[in-house]
Amino acid sequence: MSGVWRVVLVTSLVGLSACQAVNTTQGGAVGVDRKQYMFSMVSTEQVNQQYAQAYQQTVQKAASEGVLEHGTADSRRLNAIAQRLIAQAPVFRADAAQWQWEVNLVDSPELNANCGPGGKIIFYSGLIDKLKLSDDEIAAVMGHEIAHALREHGREAMSKAYGVQMATQLGGALGFGDAMQVANVGVEYLMTLPNSRGNENEADLIGLELAARAGYDPNAAISLWQKMAQANAGAPPEFMSTHPSSGSRISALQAAIPKVMPLYQQARR
Incomplete structure (x- = not known):
């Protein structure tokens, strides 16, 4: 065993041993309870801090360009919806x-x-204006996005990429460079993209429940994605996309609405 091979092997094994199966959220009425594999090197605090810095840069850039909305009717509307959803997180x-x-x-x-990560929300006015979103539809979008943060899908993706990098280093040390290039293509289409679609489905379901608990009609998720489908005509096939096709997404949401409708009715009362 060469020295390089030994170092890479030990490093890889140490890294893999630091991978833990966790569940970042409660399952809720929609029953999202998939275990997620996270590397301890990619901590929640680290990811949140890094994202907060990038978020502030985006906000500051928008402010310097005069496109950050404060005190407008739409910004007040957005904040009111956000506060109701955040209260349910x-x-x-x-x-x-x-x-x-x-x-x-x-x-x-x-x-x-x-x-x-950490609850940094940003909306672009085109989404609201071009699709003429109702408050219920805005809540469907925002609930979906909040769900990504609650489930730490960004940290999960970083952990997955770290694992692939470790495996690539190990394969390269063993002389399997060409095979690893082929494997990387397989990783993209057989692991990364399907799991990303899985994350989208989780965000749809949790977002649906968040909106219902906040008193927003869960049926708005259907009209939202119907509008999105019309706006994104010519989207790539589902198997090549990180997002489910609109048809698949709408079917899954329709199946879940009866689970959250009692929560919506209770919130309305």
Whole structure:
């Protein structure tokens, strides 16, 4: 056994031993209870801190360009919806009550929104204006994005990438370079993309329940994705995308709505 091989092998085994199966959230009425594999080297605190820095840079850039909305009707509307959803986040994850949540609206034609690690929410006005979203539909989008943060899907993706890197180093040390290049293609299509679609499904379900618990009609998730399907005509086939096809997504949401409808009715009362 060469010295290089021994070092890489030991490093890889140490790294793999630091991978733990966890469940970042409670299952809720929708029953999201998949175990997630996280490397301890990629800590929650580290990811949250890194994202918070990037988020502040984005917000500061928008402010310097005069496109950060404060005090507008849409920004007040967005914040009101966010506060109702944030109040429900501890149902899935108790420590979310201590997160430093932020909500910002950027005046941009992008059809986009995001909630990053630690509860950093950003919306782009194009999503609201072009799709003419109702409050219930905004809650469906925001609930979905908050769910990604609660489930730490970003940290999970980083852990997965770290694991692939470790395996690649080990394979290279054993002289399997060409085989590892082929394996990397397999990783992309057989592991990374399907799991990303799985994460999207989890976010759909948790987001649906968050919105229902906050008193927003869960049926709005259906009309939202119908609008998104129309806006994204010509999207790539599902197996080549990190997002489920609109048809698959809508079917899964329709199946889950009866599970959360009592929560919505209770919240409305």
